[in-house]
Amino acid sequence: MTASSPAEGPSPLLEARGLTKRFPGVLALRDVHLALGRGEVLGIVGENGAGKSTLMKILAGVEAPDAGDVLLDGRPVALGSVRGALACGIALIHQELNLAENLDIAANIFLGREPRRGGFIDEHRIEREARAVLARVGLDHAPRAIVGGLSLGQRHLVEIAKALSADARVLIMDEPTSCLSRHEADNLFRVVRELRDKGISVLYISHRLGEVKALCDRVLVLRDGENAGELPREQMTHDRIVKLMVGRDLSQFYPHVPHPPGEPALAAEGLRTPRHPEHALHFTVRAGEIVGVAGLLGAGRTSLLKTLFGVTPAVAGAVRVAGRELAPRTPRDAIAAGIGLVPEDRQEQGIILEMAIRHNMSLPNLRRSHRYGFLDWRGERRISAQMVRDLDVRTPSDEEPVQHLSGGNQQKVVIGKWLAMAPRVLLMDEPTRGIDVGAKHEIYQLMERFAASGMAILFVSSDMEEVMGMSDRALVMHEGRIAGELGRAELSEEAIMDLATGSDAAA
Template identity: 80%
Template sequence: MIARAGLPPRLEARGLRKRFPGVLALDDVRLALDRGEVLGIVGENGAGKSTLMKILAGVEAPDAGGLFLDGQPVRLGSVKEALARGIALIHQELNLADNLDIAANLFLGREPRRGGLIDEGRMEREARALLAQVGLERSPRALVERLSLGQRHLVEIAKALSANARVLIMDEPTSCLTPHEVERLFRVVGELRSNGISVVYISHRLGEVQALCDRVLVLRDGANAGELKREEISHDRMVRLMVGRDLSQFYPHVPHPPGEPMLAAVGLRTPRHPGHALTFTVRAGEIVGVAGLLGAGRSSLLRTLFGVTPPVSGEVRVAGRGIALRTPRDAMAAGMGLVPEDRQQQGVILEMAVRHNLSLPTLRRVQRHGVLDRRGEAGISARMVRELDVKTPSDAQPVQHLSGGNQQKVAIGKWLAMSPRVLLMDEPTRGVDVGAKYEIYELMERLAAGGMAILFASSDMDEVMGMSDRALVMHEGRIAGELGRAALSEEAILRLATGGEAAA
């Protein structure tokens, strides 16, 4: 952080208040961001982070309170106005035109001109300088559609710098990046800080916040819950401020005596990796993790088990009975449910009410003579909202208005409503806050204790180690090895995930 005695904060928020129908999103929130500072903002889903970010970037206007830039009051009526004042927002869902090249994206709507025509030479020169500034070694003429997610994030940062941004607001910038891309992004953020640019860094990944940020602001229930200086930042302190309690035992799983084999795959070949035959078993009451690096085949395995992409060959048995997997309906009839990796695209229908989402897999059970039994549907919904503690004003609320953690509970609850024998879960806690993670872990533990077989895939090794009775580790489409709970360690998982042999 660049300390400049006597200067006001680069960006300051005082007493921000914002109300939406049925919810007070922000209540007297205060924030101060200094020059050349990386300020982390953390909190559970629904804590007010997104609303605060939108107000800082001109997307929303506060009902009360004000913003100050270099000590002067400002009113931001739009994203364009915020950018003109040097405040740029980099969304988790990037705002780039895939069919255009990098240079065109950097200056879209602000192209340098000469004689009324776009000055292509100047645009390319300035683009090249910006790419060098963010450490992206690609031609300005490379199409954005050919870039990795990490490279696209760097393009977004370069685009903000091209508009002379002095404040960058970064929303979950590493959620889909590889470790190498995260490392590169951290280097860029460090260089921006050295150059006096201020960064607001919003993330659920508390380890990243601890490694990168100079200071952390914690929100809870739409209000300031506390602030931590650099030397005070730790995982446990952030968690205590976020949830208002100490989660001393973050992974609540206690192994149970396994029952009969509930899910078995014998010689299963997926369309993604048809050259590898997969054989494994998950018993009643077991939680089995699937680990592996990006592209190892975890998601394709779960999708094949659920009939989304029917197997090339092999056998799948549920409770000892072989099933023909042609469609997800076959898997559902056998007693399986799948919580997919992308809840917003595949797990829930955002525009539909909580009630209708929760009853989707059980519609045939809640109809009479082809007509939906509204009372039966309402009963299912009320039971799942209660059992999963879904925080919603009512079950008539559209799912899109819920926090990420509560959306995930709905994505899980719709399958639990049909009482499955086997629950497949792909990245069960991706994009949810620490409190919601703990609730999902507790739910997994209760389901396993009740005899359900759970097979879950996760890129979070701590999650795999903390919640698994044993883990299958995949490498390039094959099961490279199996680790019992006592043998689970980051080193052992990485050794198998990178193609090595299990330790003797």
């Protein structure tokens, strides 16, 4: 299953040999090897904690290895710093972009490296060279356009242009499409392929295995800080990559098995959200049913969930939970009616990172978890211990601050606090965003278990495979309206995209 590396053919451009890195109490990397060919896109995948970030930081000069060597053009190099790596032609493009939004594109591209003439910054040269490098990445914007006015996809292109302006030969891209629309992601892939054809090498880190299969020439898999294996393009399948990542076969990756739904648990009748008040939404989710909500970025999916949960009260229309009318003006109203929301940004909206797991678990249930006006500590501990056990939260104790958990375990805490409330309806916005493939499978198993117990689940996802794999039905949104509904047997990427883009006759 392990592929041959470029080291067996032409000499690699960039190599890592025997890299080892220790942090207090953690062996992050152990004897890791990597070879990146000239003009190659090499995918780097692995579960959270597999060592991907540490490896990339070493190659980008952010961290120094405790053992091992980094070679460029066959010669060992001591990178020392980000500036040192950039001087060697290695540039890291972070998931959180490192741009000054108040400055223009040209100023960002040359920030800290401004060419000078006669002791003054040479503005004419900056603009001329910025225009040339923007053309290389296909960004048709004036160099003096302010970065704050660009989309996320366009800002990624500015980061790439910034790297190319410093003569980077190796681009390290960390989860570059995590917040991009499908169109922006497709444009980014086009640019990456063009750069590859011109001899630029790319290390591409992503949890989205479909992207890795579509874009990369090879994939390197890390597991527990060690090399788990490599696959060439012709051997890249979802199951093979997953098996290397988790060390076991996940042939049934999407465990959902449809079963007869019960009575309507959630119904929207003529619902109009503040984001798209011109469109009335009608739909029903039955007890025991999992309904996906698909659509492009900005289609109104998240605003729908926020309105159902009372974060942004409805402009008009009715919401019914188990047949009883609800007008959710605040999240408290929704919680009282038996609705829980797993938000898109768990760290900002779903948990309090500095607080212990057990305190997070009790947040929606404070009114139920008190006696005589005081918090029932014993009851809180009992509920927390049960949720940690039932959801298999990997932690030494429920006293552990949530910030010390992996992304997948943080998501389990978010889900657990609602499960402790025994909701009728669970709303989930991008339930597996930013978590590794093994944790995704566990979240899917939880969704299936909840549905089997009679809970109604309405979930938003930008991952079409996820929508197709876990939905009994899918609602597809386009510009604030429900463009159509697809039964499980009708679900396909083509059918979803037809509705999501408004090109279907039913739209």
